[in-house]
Amino acid sequence: MTVQKTSSTNFHFPVRPLESDRVLLVPFDFPTHGPPFVQVGKSHPEIFDYLPWGPFDAPDEFEAVYNTRIGSVPSSQLYASYSKGWRGNGHGNAEPHLDEHGNTFAGIIGYLNTDKEHGISEIGFGQVVTFPAFQKSHFTTHAVGLLELYAMDLPSRGGLGLRRLQWQAHADNARSVKAAERMGFQFEGILRWARVLPENKSGHVPTLKSSSGSSNLESSSGSEQAEAADEVVSELFAKKRPGRHSALLAICWDDWVDENLGGGGVRKKVVELMERQ
Known part of the structure; x- marks a missing residue:
């Protein structure tokens, strides 16, 4: 160097x-x-x-x-x-x-x-x-x-x-x-x-899973549980922009x-x- x-x-x-x-x-x-x-x-x-x-x-x-x-x-x-x-x-x-x-x-x-x-x-x-x-x-x-x-x-x-x-x-x-x-x-x-990304970026879209963890909850199901989950997501992610999970490495x-x-x-x-x- x-x-x-x-x-x-x-x-x-x-x-x-x-x-x-x-x-x-x-x-x-x-x-x-x-x-x-x-x-x-x-x-x-x-x-x-x-x-x-x-x-x-x-x-x-x-x-x-x-x-x-x-x-x-x-x-x-x-x-x-x-x-x-x-x-x-x-x-x-x-x-x-x-x-x-x-x-x-x-x-x-x-x-x-x-x-x-x-x-x-x-x-x-x-x-x-x-x-x-x-x-x-x-x-x-x-x-x-x-x-x-x-x-x-x-x-x-x-x-x-x-x-x-x-x-x-x-x-x-x-x-x-x-x-x-x-x-x-x-x-x-x-x-x-770890980060909120712009709408044009590839990332993870906020969703919630059922208590069993087997599937995503969707408001289209009409269930009270799904509607409550959507309310949580809507409040935390008003614009529902994708998020990023980050791999962390160090020396x-x-x-x-x-x-x-x-x-x-x-x-x-x-x-x-x-x-x-």
């Missing part, structure tokens, strides 16, 4: 570009990265399937979300991820965005739910977004690994020295859970009804430390994955 000049943001911790031999992460700058991100989303709306927002018709729609939920929140920091040298496996209708050094914009990734006092952060924003042209390659391994190294390494090694780094994914997003486990995160459980400081020091050796595993891809 290359240490570079710190940037000025609202994040709880110092923010700077993070770099491996194949991937560069830079603090997200909306005028630079917002429009090309939206453009890729138009060509590949599936990248928003498990995100709590998007797709967007125009950059200003994304800007409103970014300013409200990310840019102004001290517990969050978004990065633009660039591929160094490799241009990917085709970009569809989206023209690839290059920086001044010829690196190709390949996705977004970041921290959220960061608690400085307790030494906790999370890799996410609903999903680590790697553009389709760079999926099934080394790219996500390097991008996630860079954030892991910066978060979990001791300050003496250039990191933040956090005690816990989390990963949450839509419980139905097996690909995201698998990616996290591959990068050393341990599955800790399912957080039921803790004792998982990260090398095995010869009594730890779980996750750091060594992450570095080895990055070196061989």
Whole structure:
């Protein structure tokens, strides 16, 4: 991981570009990265399937979300991820965005739910977004690994020295859970009804079951029991927007430390994955 000049943001911790031999992460700058991100989303709306927002018709729609939920929140920091040298496996209708050094914009990734006092952060924003042209390659391994190294390494090694780094994914997003486990995160459980989703997102629709748990209660049955159940659902979920169950995974400081020091050796595993891809 290359240490570079710190940037000025609202994040709880110092923010700077993070770099491996194949991937560069830079603090997200909306005028630079917002429009090309939206453009890729138009060509590949599936990248928003498990995100709590998007797709967007125009950059200003994304800007409103970014300013409200990310840019102004001290517990969050978004990065633009660039591929160094490799241009990917085709970009569809989206023209690839290059920086001044010829690196190709390949996705977004970041921290959220960061608690400085307790030494906790999370890799996410609903999903680590790697553009389709760079999926099934080394790219996500390097991008996630860079954030892991910066978060979990001791300050003496250039990191933040956090005690816990989390990963949450839509419980139905097996690909995201698998990616996290591959990068050393341990599955800790399912957080039921963890989020309310927009109406256009795939999730769980609020229903209640009978006392036997055998079937859903429907108002069409005309039973008093079903009507009472519908009243509960209507009051709790006025617009009946879908909900999300979240898979929770984490790496803790004792998982990260090398095995010869009594730890779980996750750091060594992450570095080895990055070196061989």
